Amino acid sequence: MSEFLEFGAEHLPYILEGLPITLGLWALAMAIGALFGLLLAWARLYGNKLIYGAATAYVEIFRGTPMLVQMLFIYLGLPEIGIVFDPFTAAVIAIGLNTSAYQAEYFRGAIRSIPRGQLQAARAMGMSQFQGLRWIILPQALRRVIPQWSNEAILELKYTSIAYAIGVSELTARAEKVGYETFMFFEVFMLLALIYIVLTGTVAQILQFLEKRTAIPGL
């Protein structure tokens, strides 16, 4: 046990240098996911046949295929047609596009769950469709989506580890490096596992706290 603690003390700093990368990857991907996801939700709720079709195809494809394959496609495949990204950017894009497909469905569900009467009342008083959505529907829908969104956020945080496969120097990649240098693979991956447990646990607590803070009775 004490050797494990020694091991941890010695190598933890190096591994944790990957934390900002992991978190940066996560934050950017979630941001892309949220913005693009909202757009996709709108397309699937209010878009014409063509827009709806395209958005649906996108959602089906990104949810029906593995994230690793999507990431390899973007990082290794796109250069074939001249689009080159560095590993970090490729990872951000891949994770971002992937989560946007899931978030689109959560947003769509939440918006649909708001009673029709709300939008009707908004239109009746003279608001446009857009204003109605912006000021009346979205604030309610966004609160309703928080539990699923939080779930998704935690999931994506774990998925950042996939970026290791294309060479991004985040937490997992660094741990592996330490492993190859010390050949103490068991210890280093246990350490990594602990780091992730603490990380996801903390983020989960924060999100739960935020959920309570923004709750509205009856919503």
Added chain:
Amino acid sequence: MLLQVENIHKRYGTAEVLKGVSLNVVAGQSKVIMGPSGTGKSTLLRCINHLTPPDQGRVLVEGVEITSANLNKMREKLAFVFQDFNLFTHLRAVDNVAVGPRKIRGMNKVAARDLAMRELERVGMVERAEAYPAELSGGQQQRVSIARALAMEPKVILFDEPTSALDPELTGEVVAVMKQLASDGMTMLVVSHEIGFARQAADEIIFMDGGHILEQGPPEQLFASPQHERTRQFLSRIGEGGAGA
């Protein structure tokens, strides 16, 4: 003495719901327990078959005390009919009735099914034997649940407000089955507001209030000349407009 209930105490939190209740039922008797809501009538019934273990007191069936060791075996002798029927939703009516004999008694498939059909016939549900609970009305479900109880060939059947969850038009069919059972000699302990059944089929009415048995006696005696003021109040209240307190 088929069923002996001795000195049952039960408390929930700080409230003592049953304050030392005792009663006896002889083979072939039908007894109806009545009283205002919340006096612990249903709790008493559930204490008898230990669905809710009593804090104090004991229950004897055919002279044998119910303990945690013989609980399952004893429950085979004490059938229970619930207010909410509680039929097994994934089984057809006939299978609901047959599952006890098959799985607990070890009967083979054919014999169990025959038994089930006989019991369903007894309660008038044989044409709907293949239906699922969700496809049956409340009254029909309750009759199937009585058949399910009968299939285990119990010594006593405990009825916990069997008609309270039913629409008024449907109570009749269930009460009719219960009356038939009583006249066939089944030993029954019933918690109910159904005056009709109490008056016509019960050997004795037990009136409970505030966690005690206040008085008990044959229906004619209790209805005609109740001893306690509370009993009088309760009876007059439900006497108007029929069943339901």
Added chain:
Amino acid sequence: MIVEILITQMPYLLHGVWVALQLLVCLLALGFVLGLSLAILEVYGHWTLRWFGVLFERIFRGIPAIVLLLLFYYGVADFVDISAFTAAVLALGLRSAAYQSQIFRGSILSISHGQMLAARAMGMSKPMAIREIILPQALRLSIGPWTNEFSSEMKATSLAYVIGVVELTRQARYIISSTQGNILAVFAVVAALYFIFNWLGNWGLYRLERKLAVPGFEQGGQG
């Protein structure tokens, strides 16, 4: 040219699919047995088992799949020889057990308590009541959420790539290296294969759900 290459390489890709499917079946089976047992113990067992279950879930859901794979392959190899495939089955299987136990627990809990009461009142022992009354209903209710888990694990098999299991994604890599290019085409085909098998699995489970459905059987027990 591309089409030619795809045709000649298809057998390798299909072998990758075969390995992925084997991995999927093994890990889902492990997850099912362990997850169901855990769920039953958590709902009906001693409270200490509840805590164990919560701990188990916390751990296996808080660690990324890739890290579990690395831990079980490289980490365990420090002590005992283990094949990449076995490591993948264990890592992904235990993780799946954590997710599946949640699904089953939810289904078991959604069945009205009255069903259990009726079974016990009849004289059924607890184990018998669980086996004959609760589980048949709980398993039916679980098919929907379990379909999601199926899809999730199907995609997770691609991660076994990082520990060298030669499933579909790794096959794709080999093909790209050996044929010098056609990266987009190969990955597109690979994505399509995952998509198709995922769709087939979903369809199969949907049919199963329909076949086992009992009329009026929405959320757990009736009256």
